[in-house]
Structures are given as structure tokens and as C-alpha cells.
Amino acid sequence: MADRLLLCPPRFYRVAYVINPWMEGNVGRTDDAEAARQWQTLRTALADRAELEAVDPVPGLPDMPFTANAGFVLDDVFVPSRFRVPQRRPETRHFVEWFRQRGLRVIELPGQGSFEGEGDALLQPGERLVWGGYGVRTSLDAHRHLAELLGVDVVPLRLVDQRFYHLDTCFCPLPGGRVFYYPEAFDTESLERITARVTPERRFEVGAEDALRFACNAVVLDGAVISNFASGALTERLRTWGHDVIVCPLGQYILAGGAAKCLVLHLDHPGTPGRVRSVSDIRERTVEAQGDLLDTGLMNALLDRITEGGGDFEIEAFRPGLRHDQASLARVRVIAPSLRRLESILADMLEAGARVADEERDARLETVVQDGVAPAEFYSTTIFPTDVRVRGRWVRAARQRMDAVLVVEHHTAEPAVVCRLIRDLRCGELVVCGVDGVRVEGTHAPHANDTFGFMTADASSERRVELAVERIAWEMRRVRERSGRVVVVASPVVIHTGAGPHLARLIARGHVQALLAGNGLAAHDVEQALYGTSLGVDLKRGLNVEGGHRNHLVAINLVREYGGIAQAVAAGALRSGVMYECVRHGVPFALAGSIRDDGPLPDTIVDLIAAQAAYARLIEGADMILMLASMLHSIGVGNMTPAGVRLICVDISPAVVTKLADRGSIESTGIVTDVGLFLNLLAAALAG
Numbered sequence: 001m002a003d004r005l006l007l008c009p010p011r012f013y014r015v016a017y018v019i020n021p022w023m024e025g026n027v028g029r030t031d032d033a034e035a036a037r038q039w040q041t042l043r044t045a046l047a048d049r050a051e052l053e054a055v056d057p058v059p060g061l062p063d064m065p066f067t068a069n070a071g072f073v074l075d076d077v078f079v080p081s082r083f084r085v086p087q088r089r090p091e092t093r094h095f096v097e098w099f100r101q102r103g104l105r106v107i108e109l110p111g112q113g114s115f116e117g118e119g120d121a122l123l124q125p126g127e128r129l130v131w132g133g134y135g136v137r138t139s140l141d142a143h144r145h146l147a148e149l150l151g152v153d154v155v156p157l158r159l160v161d162q163r164f165y166h167l168d169t170c171f172c173p174l175p176g177g178r179v180f181y182y183p184e185a186f187d188t189e190s191l192e193r194i195t196a197r198v199t200p201e202r203r204f205e206v207g208a209e210d211a212l213r214f215a216c217n218a219v220v221l222d223g224a225v226i227s228n229f230a231s232g233a234l235t236e237r238l239r240t241w242g243h244d245v246i247v248c249p250l251g252q253y254i255l256a257g258g259a260a261k262c263l264v265l266h267l268d269h270p271g272t273p274g275r276v277r278s279v280s281d282i283r284e285r286t287v288e289a290q291g292d293l294l295d296t297g298l299m300n301a302l303l304d305r306i307t308e309g310g311g312d313f314e315i316e317a318f319r320p321g322l323r324h325d326q327a328s329l330a331r332v333r334v335i336a337p338s339l340r341r342l343e344s345i346l347a348d349m350l351e352a353g354a355r356v357a358d359e360e361r362d363a364r365l366e367t368v369v370q371d372g373v374a375p376a377e378f379y380s381t382t383i384f385p386t387d388v389r390v391r392g393r394w395v396r397a398a399r400q401r402m403d404a405v406l407v408v409e410h411h412t413a414e415p416a417v418v419c420r421l422i423r424d425l426r427c428g429e430l431v432v433c434g435v436d437g438v439r440v441e442g443t444h445a446p447h448a449n450d451t452f453g454f455m456t457a458d459a460s461s462e463r464r465v466e467l468a469v470e471r472i473a474w475e476m477r478r479v480r481e482r483s484g485r486v487v488v489v490a491s492p493v494v495i496h497t498g499a500g501p502h503l504a505r506l507i508a509r510g511h512v513q514a515l516l517a518g519n520g521l522a523a524h525d526v527e528q529a530l531y532g533t534s535l536g537v538d539l540k541r542g543l544n545v546e547g548g549h550r551n552h553l554v555a556i557n558l559v560r561e562y563g564g565i566a567q568a569v570a571a572g573a574l575r576s577g578v579m580y581e582c583v584r585h586g587v588p589f590a591l592a593g594s595i596r597d598d599g600p601l602p603d604t605i606v607d608l609i610a611a612q613a614a615y616a617r618l619i620e621g622a623d624m625i626l627m628l629a630s631m632l633h634s635i636g637v638g639n640m641t642p643a644g645v646r647l648i649c650v651d652i653s654p655a656v657v658t659k660l661a662d663r664g665s666i667e668s669t670g671i672v673t674d675v676g677l678f679l680n681l682l683a684a685a686l687a688g
């Protein structure tokens, strides 16, 4: 049986508007006579190999000759397009009419999702398999419905380059299970889907030379591949696969972003097997979000997470808060090309404050089968309070922290949930997998944190830093009044900037309950206490001291001689400074080792895991954490700290401050300023 194709003469064809990047700059620039000639040449090449039918063109619908976008035909069913772009929507009526008159069943896709016909739905010859393009014009939802309606397998392929806005611009299936395509037009997962289905000897990747000249936009008929262009390499490959290559120049249509395949719709697909119990991997779930969705930008952030994650969405309901104090509510259907993708998008959305809305389910638990290794689908935690549904009841996770997994324990009558690092997992433990039965408390919103600029050009910033410090001092006093805990994370910059004595004073006055640092802070603090220098610079006069570069080594050596900082203090060898005040006032400290360390001091914990554990112990129960000019230790501490702990990050680099503020916690304040100035102001504000 010969193929049958639907064409539409280009009588009214021109570039009349811009709906893809190819059309830009080409409005009104087509040459009618040349366009007609090119179309005739294509028609002749097609007529030799297929039966052709034509639909009448309609004035005012210049893109009608691109019949591939009319819809999709399989068996006796025509599924009309639901154009995403309004300019092409009026075409649908005329195509539907044509198919009705020829006795085909016209069945619209359920739902609202856009669908642009064969342009985004390419049947693999001889198989009941549709490659489904989405991400630019056609929605994922449409492919899910198409699979069910027609009993076909659909493999979704996400398009990521607007120039390749329909699948048929960058992908061409051939008989014998073969394909050729332009990989750059797809995301990584889509490429994996192609390679999972098509063995290497059956696929051919074209380069930009072919892709940009619409080589993939080819009509494949009876041993021939008809296209605007084919490079030498592509031609050779197609010949080895047994195809003639027929080149029909279609430059006039490329002005509008189309070529051979776009000008053709298959009216039947000879050799396609009968219906299968359709199984597309496309999955969906509904999520809800509530809060200041508009003013905080949360709504945008949520939708971005879906599209960036390779999914699609449909907003089912949106009720905006009409007053400042009223929350907005959104219900969003999230559609993803696979269960794995869906779960990762949902986990991202949960983190941003949404919750899965479908009927409540218990969390899915999987057993650990290797110590220190989590089951593949593990849910990874955030800093926000998290509840897990176990046997119909919501249980709050203990020891909330970021980048851990949730372990469900049944040791007691009531199940318990705890956040645990992957390395601490033991065989037999039950780990929460996927996002079912996980609820994250949405007390947070992006951009809700403050960042004060000082080192920026803004002249008023210095005053703003002063105001911020006054506010922090007030909070610290209140923490002390209720016997709360302030933890300081600090780097040697504190000493280099001459702020060591300010920090020492805060410790001596009982404003600091724990100190987290590295070898560097302690080494330079001891150096300063013994010699008045930091990295060899005299801190009083700001001058390099001759031979001073070895001072910190001498300091380290001295502490090593005594066996530790506390011992050096006890022996009277160390009599001032930050570390001295910690020892004198019984303020616990943890010094974490790093690859940069000299010495190290005997107190420095060089076992990374032990150092992390020591930090975690000292953070427990903290009300406030002051992070002073240490990118390494501040970010490390940020990851261990649950939401709800007040974080103050002071750094001269906005990037470090933003990184911490990006936790999205409303409790974090970033201050971009010199840490010496900050501590000077803070010690003064707390002096009274």
C-alpha cells in the first residue's frame, strides 16, 4: 500500500508574523513565485512515491501549507491540533472539516494542553511508537492523552532550543528502527531515552550544518529521504541504510521555520501494528502551594522548578490573596516524562514550600542493604521542618538538617523519624523514598531574607550596617537573657582585620556559647596573643614585622609543645586572645582541619567526619549562629543547621552571603561588609 500524504498549496503563504526565531526579520520577505516553484518541485518528488491529497488554502492563514501541524492521523482517527500560538488556531477548523468530509473519526485530545500535530508526534515506521516532542509548542500532557487515545507507546523528548521548536525539525525516524537527529536540540534525559531505544548502529547524529539547514525535516517514502539538504556524511549514512537522498531546496519555507516534512501530513502509516495497551512513562501529580505566592515570587519559583526540571504544568486553580494579609492558594498539576523526573521535580517543589495534594499516602520505605549506602530513590532533606506519614500518622522528623535522608524507626511503640547522613545508614534501616507521605513546612520563601550591602557603591550602606548591627546586638542580649545559645563561626580574617580582641571581649562577656573554626583562626589568634602579629603583620601599626612570617609557626610549635590550647593556657603560656577567653570561660570550641593547615595545632580535628560531628554537637540547640568571614566553615555549618535558627552571615563577598541566604530561610540575614568593622560595632553595641 502506498503512503498517502496531505498537502496544502501555498497560494496564501508568506511570513506574516513572528512565532519562531526563524521568522524574525523575514516578515514580508518571501517571494511568491519562488515559493510556488519550490513547493511544486517537492510535490513532484512526493508524487512519484505516494498518493497525494490536498486541502484548500484559506486566505489570511499563511501557515496552512505546513500541514504537518494540522494534527495526527492513525488508523481511522484524526486528532486535531490545539495550537499553542494563537496565530495558527483558526487553521484547525478547516482541517477538521476536511477530515470529517472524508469520513475519519475526529477525536480531540482531552485536557487543555497544547498539541501541534505530527510536527511533534513522529511515528516510528513499522512500530506502534510515537516520539513525542514537548517543551516548546506541545505539552507533555497532550502526549499522555495521545498514548491512551490511540493505544500507542509515546517516548517524550524535550526540546530545549527554540530554533528547533517542533520535533520534526531535529529528529527523523526511518524504517528498520533507525533514526537520525540533532542531539543539541534535546535535554540529556531525552537523549538517554533515544539511546535506550535505538542501538548505536541504528542511529546517526547530525551536526549543526545539517540541523540548521533542516536536513532532519525530511519526508521518508519508499526508500527515499526527501529533504532541503543533506551533508556528505548524512547522505553516505542514509545510502548505507538503503535510502536514496533527494534534495529539494525549500529556502522560501525556511524563512518561516519549515521545510519538507513540515509541508506534509501522513494520512496513513502502512505497516503500523494494531493498538497496544498504551504505556507512556509520563506521570503527573497535583501540588498545592499557599502563602505570599505573588509578592515573594514563590509562584514563579515553583513554576520555574517544573520547567527547569523538564516537566510541564497546568494551573488548575489560583486564588490570589486580595489583601496584604491574605494568603494566595494555587493548585498546579505537574506533568513529567517519567516517574523519576516527577519525583525529583516534586522534591524540588516541596523544598520551595509546596505540598503534594493528592490523596494522602504513607511514605514509601525501602530497606538499606549496604551499610552507608541509601536506596536509589531516597528522599533528600532540606533545612525545613519535615513530617513523614507512617501508618496513617504524620510524624515530625528529628535532627532536621540538609542533605540527609529520613529514617523511620520502630524501636518504640510510636514510630519515630530521624534525619541521618547517608554514611551513617546501617543495613536493615528503613529509608523514605520518593515524595509520597513527605510534607515540608512552608515557612519560607525565596528572597525573604535580608542582605545589607556595604562594600557596594551605595552611600547610605554604612549607616545600614550600623542599624543592622544594633538590631543583632539587641537580639543577642535577648538570647542571653533567656539563657539561649549563640554560636560563632569564624575564620582567621577576624584576626587579620584586627577584630580578634572584639571577639575575645564578646566571649569574655558571655555572649558566645560555642566557637566553630579551623586551625587558621586559632593559629593566628595565638600568634597575635604572643607576638601582636597576624601572618607576620603587626596589627597595631599595620606593618610587616621582619621575620614575622614565621610567627604563626612559632605559635603553633609552642602550643604543640604544651600538648594543646587549654594546656598552654593552664601553664600561663597563652594569656590573651579568642582561644584564651574560650578556655578561661569554659566556652566549648571545635577546630576543623583543612588541607591548608600548618601544623596543625593539637586541638585541630583532622578526621573530617569527626570534625563534622563535633560541629553538629555544638550547633544543637543554637538560637543564633554568627558566621564571620569563613566561606568554608559557614557553608558547612549552614548545611547542618535546621530552619528556625537565626543565621547572621558577615562576609565581604556578596557571593558567599547570597549562597547562605539562598537557603530561603526567613531567619537569615546577610551583611556584606568588612568583618573587622562589623565586630568593632558589635562589641561596642554590646558593651553597655
Ligand code: NAD
Residues within 6 Å of the ligand: 490, 491, 492, 493, 497, 517, 518, 519, 520, 521, 523, 552, 592, 593, 594, 596, 597, 598, 599, 629, 630, 631, 632, 633, 650, 651, 652, 653, 656, 673, 674, 675, 676
Ligand atoms: P575561606 O576562603 O573559606 O573564607 C574566607 C572568607 O573571608 C571569604 O569568603 C572572603 O570573602 C572573606 N573575607 C576576606 N576578607 C574579608 C574581610 N575583610 N571582611 C569580611 N570578609 C572577608 O577561608 P577560611 O575560612 O579562612 O579558611 C579555610 C580553611 O583554611 C580553614 O579550615 C582554615 O582554618 C584554614 N586555614 C589555615 C591556615 C593555617 O593553618 N595557617 C591559615 C588560613 C586558613
